Amino acid sequence: MPDDTPALDTVPAPRESFGPYRVCLVCLGNICRSPMAEAVLREELARAGLAEAVRVESAGTGDWHLGEGMFEPARAELARRGYDASGHRARQIKRGWLGRYDLVLAMDRANLANLRHWVSDEGTASRVRLLRWFDPALAADDPYQGEVPDPYGGPPEGYALAFELVHAAAAGLTERLARALGLPAPGRP
Ligand code: 4NP
16 A cells, blocks of 8 residues: 555544534545445434534536436445435535535545645645545555545446445544544444
8 A cells, every 4th residue: 555544544623613524525426436425424423423513525526427416326335225315416526625624535546636736735735635544444455555446337346345445434534523523432422
């Protein structure tokens, strides 16, 4: 794995002392991985009592699917696991949006590089990361190099894998956010 992976990532402080903490999940098309991650993270946050404290959005770096719903196999994988993302509509992230978010989490290194290419200040660059850096089980010999592999156009197993990977990272991120925002971590009394 490239030597850029923190052992267990911590969340940056919020930009503002008021309002919700703002997270944007980013993939290429915004029809498979990032909307999956959005639905799963939102549910983890709700279970942890953080639904109001953290606002979750998603977007893609590409513009091919603007306004479309989730790609059917991705939507079906989520539905199979009990998540409803039928209201999703694909968006393309704009350079000017990056300053709005406390954390921008890319699904793979191509997305990460494209986003960081836009950023000139160190403060914003440090907020742009890979989602899976928050997976507490992420190992140095991770077979996916810390990424959520792109399942688009591939077999159903790719969508199941994407779900598993975003779920593990979303749970880790939720725990980190609970600590950072001074709220109880999930599962704690
Ligand atoms: P996503 O998957 O980035 O996880 O939404 C893709 C969706 C569409 C395309 C590529 C990846 N595409 O090339 O249209």
